[in-house]
Amino acid sequence: MLNIKDLRVNLEDENKEILKGVDLTVDAGKVHAIMGPNGSGKSTLSYVLSGKEGYEVTHGSIVLNDSDILEMEPEERAAAGLFLAFQYPVEIPGVGNMTFLRTAVNAQRKARGEKEISATDFLKQVRERASSLQIDAEMLKRPVNVGFSGGEKKRNEILQMAMLEPKMCILDETDSGLDVDAMKLVAKGVNSLRDNGRGFLVITHYQRLLDHIKPDVVHIMADGKIVKSGGPELALEVENNGYSDILSEVA
Amino acid sequence: MALEQQNFNPIENAKSQLKNHNRGWSQKSRESALIRLSSIGLPNHRDEYWKYTNPAELLTNDLHGLAVTDHEEANVFAEVDALKIIFCDGIFKPDLSDEFLSDNISINRLADKGDLHWAQNYYGALEKHSHTPVARPLAALNTATASDGVLIHVKGNIDKPILILGLQNVQAEATLHHIIKIDPGCSLTLLESGSFATKLNTVMEVFLEKGANFEHVRTQGKDHDRVAATHIFSDIKENAKFKSFTLTANGILTRNECVLNLSGDDCVAHVAGASVGDGKTFHHDDTVFITHDAVACESRQVFKKVLRNGATGVFQGKILVKEGAQKTDGYQISQSLLLDDDSQFLAKPELEIYADDVACSHGSTSGAIDEQALFYLCSRGISRNDATDMLTLAFLAEAVEEIENKNVANIIVEKISAWLSRRKN
Ligand SMILES: Nc1ncnc2c1ncn2[C@@H]1O[C@H](COP(=O)(O)OP(=O)(O)OP(=O)(O)O)[C@@H](O)[C@H]1O
Numbered sequence: 001m002l003n004i005k006d007l008r009v010n011l012e013d014e015n016k017e018i019l020k021g022v023d024l025t026v027d028a029g030k031v032h033a034i035m036g037p038n039g040s041g042k043s044t045l046s047y048v049l050s051g052k053e054g055y056e057v058t059h060g061s062i063v064l065n066d067s068d069i070l071e072m073e074p075e076e077r078a079a080a081g082l083f084l085a086f087q088y089p090v091e092i093p094g095v096g097n098m099t100f101l102r103t104a105v106n107a108q109r110k111a112r113g114e115k116e117i118s119a120t121d122f123l124k125q126v127r128e129r130a131s132s133l134q135i136d137a138e139m140l141k142r143p144v145n146v147g148f149s150g151g152e153k154k155r156n157e158i159l160q161m162a163m164l165e166p167k168m169c170i171l172d173e174t175d176s177g178l179d180v181d182a183m184k185l186v187a188k189g190v191n192s193l194r195d196n197g198r199g200f201l202v203i204t205h206y207q208r209l210l211d212h213i214k215p216d217v218v219h220i221m222a223d224g225k226i227v228k229s230g231g232p233e234l235a236l237e238v239e240n241n242g243y244s245d246i247l248s249e250v251a
Numbered sequence: 252m253a254l255e256q257q258n259f260n261p262i263e264n265a266k267s268q269l270k271n272h273n274r275g276w277s278q279k280s281r282e283s284a285l286i287r288l289s290s291i292g293l294p295n296h297r298d299e300y301w302k303y304t305n306p307a308e309l310l311t312n313d314l315h316g317l318a319v320t321d322h323e324e325a326n327v328f329a330e331v332d333a334l335k336i337i338f339c340d341g342i343f344k345p346d347l348s349d350e351f352l353s354d355n356i357s358i359n360r361l362a363d364k365g366d367l368h369w370a371q372n373y374y375g376a377l378e379k380h381s382h383t384p385v386a387r388p389l390a391a392l393n394t395a396t397a398s399d400g401v402l403i404h405v406k407g408n409i410d411k412p413i414l415i416l417g418l419q420n421v422q423a424e425a426t427l428h429h430i431i432k433i434d435p436g437c438s439l440t441l442l443e444s445g446s447f448a449t450k451l452n453t454v455m456e457v458f459l460e461k462g463a464n465f466e467h468v469r470t471q472g473k474d475h476d477r478v479a480a481t482h483i484f485s486d487i488k489e490n491a492k493f494k495s496f497t498l499t500a501n502g503i504l505t506r507n508e509c510v511l512n513l514s515g516d517d518c519v520a521h522v523a524g525a526s527v528g529d530g531k532t533f534h535h536d537d538t539v540f541i542t543h544d545a546v547a548c549e550s551r552q553v554f555k556k557v558l559r560n561g562a563t564g565v566f567q568g569k570i571l572v573k574e575g576a577q578k579t580d581g582y583q584i585s586q587s588l589l590l591d592d593d594s595q596f597l598a599k600p601e602l603e604i605y606a607d608d609v610a611c612s613h614g615s616t617s618g619a620i621d622e623q624a625l626f627y628l629c630s631r632g633i634s635r636n637d638a639t640d641m642l643t644l645a646f647l648a649e650a651v652e653e654i655e656n657k658n659v660a661n662i663i664v665e666k667i668s669a670w671l672s673r674r675k676n
């Protein structure tokens with residue numbers, strides 16, 4: 001599904017290397033988790049995957065389902081099935097949440113040569129999926145993320161993911177800012193999308209989320225590299241002992 | 252030809268026009284307007300309020316550019332069930348216009364010469380008092396020389412909006428002067444659309460009696476070569492409500508002035524504009540002067556400009572709160588969205604307050620598109636162009652939301668979307 005090879009990335013403005021050779025393969029149907037200390041490059045990896053400007057890829061490749069996505073614009077990557085739930089979702093005054101969702105769904109369908117979704121089908125789908133995330137109608141009417149609480153923003157990210165039905169989902173700290181009940185809701189939303197054709201990359205600091213979204217593989221990222229990979233037990237180790245043991249072990 | 256242009260003097264031209272044509276009931280008002288004009292003189296680039304906009308184009312008799320003959324495009328409000336008043340090349344066309352058979356409204360044309368017209372005391376009356384502290388010479392020129400216009404007196408309930416539509420078949424110049432008088436407690440929605448003329452000078456004088464309600468929505472559209480100077484004057488009495496919104500795209504030079512006098516307690520005046528300019532030849536100027544001369548009145552100015560490829564936007568807006576105009580609530584915002592480094596926005600916001608119990612705020616900003624928001628939209632599959640359009644519409648929203656009639660507001664939003672998307676190849 002997703003294949004990252006020796007990815008090295010500089011900040012365009014500062015010529016500072018942030019990612020220093022990331023290797024990562026996520027197969028369809030699998031959930032991979034990435035943990036790692038603050039500033040290790042997890043969000044940077046997610047931005048580079050989704051095509052944000054300001055980063056210069058100096059080496060390596062990213063292949064999504066046989067296409068080299070480094071050559072693609074962000075919107076083309078989205079249409080190819082990539083989705084990023086942002087660590088910090090952006091507020092967009094003046095653009096209604098519903099208009100935004102429908103425009104996005106139809107833009108992706110159009111890019112894939114599919115028919116636009118009918119207004120009634122769209123409404124039905126949004127209502128269904130929003131209510132399972134306990135997002136009420138009033139929130140749907142508001143401008144995108146404007147005035148949403150931290151937790152509401154994160155739930156809104158998952159709603160977008162549910163509507164866009166991407167192939168490769170990247171969740172950047174979707175659990176931070178969520179209360180216990182909201183986390184269960186979000187986990188339920190993610191789990192309902194789990195299937196054989198879909199891959200997940202879940203960035204988190206806490207084992208708690210991984211109790212609900214059971215990962216197949218856990219990676220530890222430090223200083224711009226994946227330094228250790230293992231099963232779910234690796235997350236427990238981090239939870240209990242922090243990173244110092246793991247980092248000194250690989251150093 | 253070139254020599255002839257240089258020698259053209261609008262004041263001399265107005266003099267000879269008035270000498271050669273008797274304009275009946277409006278003749279006296281025209282003659283006094285000409286005297287006013289002669290004493291204040293023509294606008295000059297060196298004048299304080301013409302510093303950002305060169306009036307030269309507005310003063311020649313040289314017409315360039317092509318006539319906009321696409322009549323379907325001209326009527327932005329085709330879907331609205333409205334009573335239509337149609338001008339073609341600056342001349343009223345009764346055969347194309349709708350007939351009005353109602354005791355609640357009287358509509359006449361300025362070019363009718365009948366004696367002792369009700370409008371006699373109104374023609375030029377607001378323009379006349381608008382020259383201090385800032386002169387409005389093009390408005391005085393208009394009063395002196397207007398060739399046609401509509402005179403609308405609303406006396407009771409009317410169930411439909413009135414639409415003034417300006418069609419164009421040939422390259423032409425037009426000087427139109429409209430008078431709107433709305434009796435106590437009555438309402439009017441006035442729509443304006445069309446290219447009208449290659450070179451246009453319009454004055455609209457709006458008299459709002461106690462509790463009267465006026466909503467004006469205007470589009471200045473597709474005519475790329477338009478040179479236009481427009482003035483809206485209004486005197487707003489107790490509890491009356493004035494609203495005016497203008498959408499502008501294209502045009503070489505557009506100067507829209509709005510001069511409002513809030514003269515009755517508890518009245519409301521909102522004036523808003525959204526403009527979308529593309530290219531070095533686009534120059535759009537909104538000049539607003541609002542005088543609070545009564546207690547507990549509210550005024551709002553909301554102007555938004557989207558500028559790209561070297562376009563220029565100007566905003567000069569003033570709130571004057573006179574002595575005794577306590578409990579004034581004045582708000583003014585002017586903002587530009589600059590889509591590249593070549594475009595410029597020149598703003599001159601002013602407040603002058605002589606009362607102590609007032610709440611006035613004003614702000615002016617220039618900014619680029621929000622890259623974070625743009626990336627967020629693109630990451631959801633929306634193309635960069637479409638995402639830019641969505642953010643542009645969002646930027647203009649505060650101005651468009653000033654339109655009270657939601658049906659009309661939706662038409663305006665659709666129009667802006669269409670204009671924006673047509674720019675892309
Ligand atoms: N635009 C930028 N300008 C300057 N430094 C940057 C920029 N983007 C990232 N960095 C730096 O790159 C490093 C990696 O940042 P990144 O946000 O990817 O970390 P992270 O692993 O997501 O951290 P956290 O767990 O705190 O979210 C940090 O040192 C950060 O300061």
Ligand SMILES: [Mg+2]
Binds near residue numbers: 042043044172173
């Ligand atoms: Mg991060």
